[in-house]
Amino acid sequence: MIINLLRNKRIMVVVAHPDDEVLGLGGTMNKLISEFNVAAHVIILGEGITSRSNNRDPELWKKELVIHNANIRAAQKSIGYQSVRTYDLPDNRFDSIALLDIIKIVEAEKQSFSPEVIFTHHGGDVNVDHQRCFEAVITACRPMSHESVKTIITFETPSGTEWRSPTDPRHFLPNLFFSISEDNLNAKITGMEMYDFEKRDFPHPRSPEALKIQAQRWGVAVGCPLAEAFTLVRCIQA
Numbered sequence: 001m002i003i004n005l006l007r008n009k010r011i012m013v014v015v016a017h018p019d020d021e022v023l024g025l026g027g028t029m030n031k032l033i034s035e036f037n038v039a040a041h042v043i044i045l046g047e048g049i050t051s052r053s054n055n056r057d058p059e060l061w062k063k064e065l066v067i068h069n070a071n072i073r074a075a076q077k078s079i080g081y082q083s084v085r086t087y088d089l090p091d092n093r094f095d096s097i098a099l100l101d102i103i104k105i106v107e108a109e110k111q112s113f114s115p116e117v118i119f120t121h122h123g124g125d126v127n128v129d130h131q132r133c134f135e136a137v138i139t140a141c142r143p144m145s146h147e148s149v150k151t152i153i154t155f156e157t158p159s160g161t162e163w164r165s166p167t168d169p170r171h172f173l174p175n176l177f178f179s180i181s182e183d184n185l186n187a188k189i190t191g192m193e194m195y196d197f198e199k200r201d202f203p204h205p206r207s208p209e210a211l212k213i214q215a216q217r218w219g220v221a222v223g224c225p226l227a228e229a230f231t232l233v234r235c236i237q238a
Contacts (some may be wrong), residue, residue: 024155026188124170
């Protein structure tokens with residue numbers, strides 16, 4: 001079982017925005033940490049809020065950015081991951097900076113943490129920041145002989161993945177599912193509720209009710225009460 005291969009591993013989670021780490025794999029990360037002795041380090045590349053004004057001006061959002069950073073720590077406590085590093089790449093403007101600059105961040109974090117497994121966004125998300133995040137991880141982890149990252153797994157991000165046009169071939173097609181418990185799901189929902197500027201009311205995909213429905217949907221798809229869905233991009237076993 002893939003989940004047993006993750007036992008005792010060092011796992012790095014690379015996301016574009018605050019809350020993506022919870023939305024994408026909050027339940028699974030909580031399970032891996034509490035039951036499989038995983039050491040998890042989260043990288044949040046973007047500041048996640050300034051795109052809500054016409055022009056990017058972090059000074060206009062200074063108060064909100066302080067709250068956002070506090071929300072990250074509260075969500076971290078809910079999920080239980082050991083460490084987090086944040087960057088301030090421009091929200092929903094990752095395509096305005098060189099991909100190499102994002103790759104360099106991932107490479108530096110990888111060198112510092114020495115992960116064996118990376119979780120990141122599905123590359124076909126409608127959100128451009130998610131796309132660039134995926135591209136940076138894939139490029140930073142080219143499968144050469146000295147590469148320490150042997151496993152790359154991508155996740156869906158509610159309100160970013162399912163909004164891709166139904167005619168687009170880049171849809172999220174999961175081939176890996178982790179069952180989660182009610183406690184794992186509650187940790188995910190609680191973590192999401194810590195994000196003052198990101199949580200939403202039902203029927204929005206980021207609402208508590210929708211997150212539970214999503215977990216039930218994937219559970220039903222694979223024959224268990226609750227699950228989260230992923231795509232296994234690469235897994236190299238010696």
